Amino acid sequence: MASEKDFHIGLLYLVHLLINADDMINEKEQAALKKIIEKEKIPAAVVEDFQRDLKRKKTKDIYHQGIDLISASTDEQKLRAFVHLLKLSEVDGSVHVKEVRLLLYSIKKASIEFDDVVAEANKLNY
Numbered sequence: 117m118a119s120e121k122d123f124h125i126g127l128l129y130l131v132h133l134l135i136n137a138d139d140m141i142n143e144k145e146q147a148a149l150k151k152i153i154e155k156e157k158i159p160a161a162v163v164e165d166f167q168r169d170l171k172r173k174k175t176k177d178i179y180h181q182g183i184d185l186i187s188a189s190t191d192e193q194k195l196r197a198f199v200h201l202l203k204l205s206e207v208d209g210s211v212h213v214k215e216v217r218l219l220l221y222s223i224k225k226a227s228i229e230f231d232d233v234v235a236e237a238n239k240l241n242y
Contacts, residue, residue, distance in 0.1 A: 118188035124158045127186025127197045128166040129178045130222060134201055139210035148207045152200050187226045194226050196235040199240065 118126065131152060135145045153163060170178070186197050198219070205215040223230050 118185050118193075121162055122185045123193045123197070124156060125161045125169075126160070126189065127152070127156065127167055127200065128163070128184045129169075129180070129182030130186065130197065130201055130218075131204060132166075132170065133179055133182065134174070134204055134215055134218055137214040137218055142208050144207045144209075145204065148204050152204070154211065155200075156196070183222055183225050187224070194228045195232060195236055198223055198226070198228060199237045202233055202237045206229045 131149060135141055143194065152158075173181070177210060186194055188199070201219055201222070205211050205219060220230065
């Protein structure tokens with residue numbers, strides 16, 4: 117089972133990939149990232165570690181490590197992570213095909229049900 121820090125790093129990696137999937141980062145996505153960090157109570161030191169990692173790792177390594185860390189998390193953490201990602205994909209008003217692909221493939225790799233993610237996401241006001 118992943119530690120809380122591992123879960124946070126995995127979540128941040130996948131958030132980063134989703135935000136960058138359409139090659140455009142906007143203010144709404146940046147605000148949503150801050151909201152995720154607040155909701156998940158991700159410590160500043162973890163965010164700094166994550167930002168340092170981004171400079172040293174290739175995109176495919178970020179993806180593989182992110183999905184491995186999320187997959188090793190509890191079912192509750194996985195569900196929370198993918199709810200954040202689903203809501204994030206919608207925040208800019210359009211869902212890019214690359215975001216859909218990343219979400220669906222990641223959900224499958226993490227062995228979680230897409231319908232569960234959608235049901236939980238529909239309960240939240242983001």
